[in-house]
Each structure stands twice: as C-alpha cells, then as structure tokens.
Amino acid sequence: MAGYFTLEADSVLRDRAFMRLLIGRVTATLATQIQSVVVGWQLYAMTRDPLTLGWVGLAQFLPMALLVLPAGDAADRLPRRLILTASWLVQAIAGVLFLVLTLSGTESPIGFFAVLVLFGMARAFAGPGMQSLLPQVVGERRLPKAIAWNSSAFQVAVIGGPALGGGVYLAGPAFAYGLCAALFACAAVAIASIRRRLPARADTSRASAFARFTAGIVYVRTRPIILGAISLDLFAVLLGGATALLPVYAHEILHVGPAGLGLLRSAVAIGAFSMGIYLGRNALERRAGAIMFAAVAIFGVATIVFGLSTSFMLSFMALMVMGAADMISVFVRSSLIQLATPDSMRGRVNAVNMLFIGASNELGEFESGVTAALFGTVGAVVLGGVGTLAVVGIWMALFPALRRVDRLNDVATSAPADSR
Template identity: 40%
Template sequence: MTAPFSPLRGAFRSVWLLRGCSTLGSQLLAFALGLHLYQVSGSALDLGLLGLVQFVPSLAFALPAGQLVDRFAPGRIAMLAQLLNALAAGALLLPVPAGVSIVLVLYAAALATGATRAFEHPIHTALLPSVVAEGDVSRAVAWVTSVAKIGTMVGPIIGGALYAMAPEVAYGGALGLFIVAALLAATLPGRSEKLAQLSGLRAAFAGLHVIWRDRVLGGAMLLDMLAVLLGGATALLPIYALDVLRVGPVELGFLRAAPGIGAVAVGVWLTYRPVARRVGTVLLSATAVFGALTVAFGLSRSLPLSLVLLAAIGGADMVSIHIRSALVQLRTPAELRGRVGAVNGIFISSSNQIGAFESGLTAYWFGTVPAIVLGGAATVAAVGVIAMLVAPLRRTDDIHTVTSIARQRR
C-alpha cells in the first residue's frame, strides 16, 4: 500500500520549494530591472525593449531546452538554470566598469534570465511525474501552481519594499533566492532509467508532433491560447483604473493583485479537491466562465465589484491551468515531456505577449471598455467553436485513465 500524497515529504517538497524560490526570485529581479532601467534612462521605449530582450531568447531556446531536459536529468538542468539566474543577479551587484552604460548591463541581465525562462516549462513538465505517483500528479500540479501564483502575487510587493532601501538590496534578495533554488534542484534525483531518444530534426520537433497528433492536448493548448489572446483584460488595467474607474495607483495595485488572490484561493482548494472527472467539460466551462467574467468586468463601474470579478477571473484561469498542466504531464510519454513542455511554454509566452498587444490595439481602435467586452465575448465564442470541433477534448473524462496517441503507438 502506497503512502498518501504529502507536499512536505520526499522529493516533491524540493520541487515545490524550488518553484516557489525561483518564481519569487524572478519577480524580485524583474521588478528591480524594470524600475532601475526607467530611472536611469527615463525612456518608455527602453522599458518596452526590456520585455522584448527577455522574450526573444525564451522563444529561441524553447525547443533546444526541451531536448536537453529530455536527454539529461531535469533536476540538473534546473540547477544550472538557477545558477545562471544567480550570476545575472550577482553581476548587478558589481560596480559598472568605466565606459560601460548601466543600461547595457541591465539588458544583459534581462537577456540571461530570458534564456533561462525557456527551461521553466520543460523542467516542471518533466519533474513532477518523476517525483510523485501518477495518481497524485493532478494534486501535485495544484500545489506547484499555487506556490508559483503566490510568488507572482507577492513578488512585486516585496520587490518594491527591498528596492525602496536600495536597488542592490532587491538584487541581493533575488541572488539569495536563486542560490537556494539551485541547491534544492541539486538534491533532486537523476533519471532512474535511460529513456529512448530521437535524433536530428525529428527530435527537435517531437513535441510539436505529439501535440499535433493528440487532439486533447492540442485542443487544450489552443483553448488557453485563444483565451489569453482574446480575453487579456489585465493588460489594460492601468487605463481602466485611471480612465474608467477613476481611481489612483493604490487602487490599481489592488486591481493587479486581485486575479492572483483568486487564483491562489482556487489553487488551495484544488490541492484538496483536484479535478479528476469530466475534465474536458470542466476545462471548457472554466474558460467560458473566464470570458463571461471578463465581459462583466468590462461593464463594471464599481471598484469593489471589479475587484471581485478580477479575483473570479483569476480563479477560473487557475482551473484551466490546473487541468491543462495535468493533461500535459499525464498524456505525454516520459521521454518527450521536456519537449512537449517547451511547446506549451511557447504557446503561453507568445499568447501573453501578443495578447497584450491585441488588447492595446483594440483599445486604441474601439476604446477600453469595448475592447474588454469584445475580448471576453470572443473568448466565449471560441470555447463554443473548440467544443464543436475538438470532440475528444469535450469527451475527456477521468484525468488518470486517458492515454495519448503518442503512448498508444509506442
């Protein structure tokens, strides 16, 4: 008889703490980088380029990162990634050499952390099934996703407090967290068995092949991508707060935190009651609720109501993340988890970036409120289309008994 799942026992504890430390460290560093850059350059363009500098390497290295994670122990790859993050944070604590612009140093740190970001999804996709039993993956996903959401939520608050003391204090805090994360990754076990490996171009695009063949995985990722692309109301929060609700920066801070609070609350619930049955229906329903709540948020003129709606949006999104992450890990062959995780990361990163651009463009064309309302309505419509076109996703029931095409044909 196997022992019941516990988040504070065995290798999973290290995985959970690793995710928390790495997420919080990344949030501290990202906050300090952005504010420091704007203070020294005073250029909104420089600030925009900072995001591009981080996005390009994360996209360029995504597929190679998936191959490396599948070939070597994901814990060792995670340790190296966290050490590179630590080097980037540590470099910002050193005096800037004469004749070198601080802006270039900040961009170099952003470039390094953007490269390590490419490894995030492959590592965590491969790690969880290697440290917990298959029947516990869904619950483990909820624990790991919740701690990441907590880090995302409190990171800017802690980063602001540390940066107020001095930028070096924020960079030092990030450095310490990255070192702890690297030490935790070093304690994770290596591979217990040698997995079959592909070679050449077939290996590079194996993750894409799995998702293309598996309509459940492909449908789930397409659903998430469309929801983020079309329903990205959070990208317009500064405009919404100032021009629609007519509130100040303090209220804007609460609006930004509200989705994270809702996500953490639902995430804690899912650690005890993970979605295990009728997962396709629940995934489609949660995404439709996400779109409908976005429409309601766009129409709201009350700060308390808007806060509640944003928290509910974050909760609905958490259900979607929980199911999609569990599907990716359970339906993917062990030797391909890194590469499928890399493709999933590309979907998420691209949709976040392009979704923010789409929201800004539609707000410029139609106005802030119509952009939010139209985006939410389009999300609901997209759910209906995918539900009709991707029947295997709609019919998926027990999350622990589904088997991917790739596994069936091995």
C-alpha cells in the first residue's frame, strides 16, 4: 500500500486527499448534529409526547440494523470512496425532504419518520465506508496520526453542531434543513474530489453472501475481549441514554429553549473532546481494561446526577462528565478493534461495531422515550444510570479477560493475519 503515498509519515496534514476526507467528515457530522437538534425539537413541539423522541431513534436504528452488515461487506468489496459519496448524497436528499415537509405545514410526524428511515439507511453505508476508507487514504504508517486528527475533528463538529443547530432553529426549521442538505452535499463533493488511486478491496473468496455478511460477527464473537468491550458500551449507553430526553429537560425542567438545548447537547461533546486531548498526550499505558470499567461506572453516576438536577449549570457539568467518561470507553474499544483487525475485514468488523453503536444510541433513544412515558422523565434517566452501574458489575464478572487487559498493544499480538 505504501506505493500509493508520496508524503512522509509525519506530514498527514499536508496530504490533500486526507484533508478532503477530513473536511467531508466534519461537514457531514455538523449536518447530522444540526438535523438531530432540529428534528427532536420540532417533533416534540408538534406532539408534546416524550415517546415521539423514542420513535425518532427507532426510525433511524431499524433500517441501519438491517443494512449495516451488507454495508460492511460492500465496504470490503466495492470502492469505499463511492460508497461514502453516495451515502452522503442520499442524506442530502433527506434534508431536502425534511425541508419540503416543513414548508408544507404538516402537523403529523409520520412523514418525518419516513424520511428518518431513509436517513438511517444511508447512515448504514456511511459508517463502514468512512472507517475503512481512512487507512486506504493515508496508508498504514500514518494511520495512528490520521486517526487522532480525524477523531479530534469529529469531536469539534459534535461540539459545535448542536449549539449551531439550536441557534439555526431560531431562523426556522426550514432554513435549518436547507443548511443540512447543503452541508451533506458539500461533504459528498469533498469525498468525490479525492483523486488518489486507491487499492481495490475485492474479496476473492467463494463464500456465500450470508457468510460474508456475518463474517464480522463471527470474528468479534471469537474474540471475548472485543465482544466484552463493545457489548459493555452497548448496554451502558442503551440504559444511560439521557441525551434522547434533552428536549424535555430543556423545555420543561430547565426552561432554556432551543438555544439551551443546543448547549446541553454540546456539553457531552465538550467533555469527550477534552478527554480526547488528554488521552492524546497521556496514553493509557497500563490497566486499560480496569480504567474502561471505571469510566463506564462514572458515566452511570453522572447520568443519575443529570437526571436529578434542576440547575442548568449542574446539568451541563454532569453531561460533560458523561462525555469524558464515554470517550475513555470509546478510545479503548476503538483501539482494540483497530489493533486486532486486518484490513480485509475492516469493513465488516466496523459494521458490527457500528451496529452496536447504533443500538446504544438510536435504540437507546427509543428505550428512553418508552421509560419516560412509563416512569416520567426524571425517573427514566435515574433508572438508566442505576442500570448502567448494574451492567458494569455484571460485565466485570462475565468478561474477566477484558477487566485484566493491561497494555492495549498486547491485544494486537494475538490478532490473526486474516479472517476472510
């Protein structure tokens, strides 16, 4: 692969192809964050029903869950640049459809849910495509630095996106959706403009489609440390998904309006970004597994604090702590996956990881909406935090190998060369 790259390993930021990939990632993430704030606020204002926020998450998760494994296989067999470009173009179309629905003056959320399904289908292909394209663009030698810059840029977009979404909503949801469509289109253009010749990723095996689609699941299942890490994140965030109920907190508990909602959503990303900088300067040298479990426990405690808070500042701080703790979990999980996965499997393994992430986020939103309808908003968040603490204890018993992980690099030594 080194023949495709002409710059030295320490010059990744001067690599035009990488910068275009970075611009596309940031632009698409901004659009996603803005759209998330606007859709949540608009539909809650339309129905005044917390369960509506749950359906928003479910409408995105179900199509993603159905398509993400075939999408991972496609990322290992087809041009990843083409897959990512097409995905962001479809998301731009979804933004246009949201705009049309808003201008039509409809008071029914059904049409919005239909567009969210389309959006979820496109996201299923964007995740594996993006994660597996990065190594092709920068090469193996520069991959660690590229991952660091890519993650930092992503967190900047996650920080700014929700706050920008809350401000943009003041100009009206129609303007916000038009902006999202334009941003997604720009992201697609940025990826399509990468001119570097990339190596083909064709899988020459004679395996059936079903075997190819499930290869990532088989790979993860046979590695208990990876399975434990991603399932811990799944259930912890699934139960502690307080962010799905932020529109309710902003509107009825903290009384801060859409601008305050944007700030609350940004608080999680601010905590994650700050922790990301710390981890970049102070790598986890030892006891990575134990630190991961401790971080998830802190995430649960912070969730309980947020659930009980009636102060905007305390709520903001609790969300920051949640973001910082979650970043540690994400860092350990991502490192395990990157270090233990060969390139020929990256699309499919990243698809499995995305399935877990999607379940913890979008399906977590549905779980939060349902429990809020049953137990009230505060009760649902507090119950979720308690559940997260319970999951930590159970997973420490179920996955002792994960708890005993010391140096992350040690995991890579046992990775098979290939698993097609």
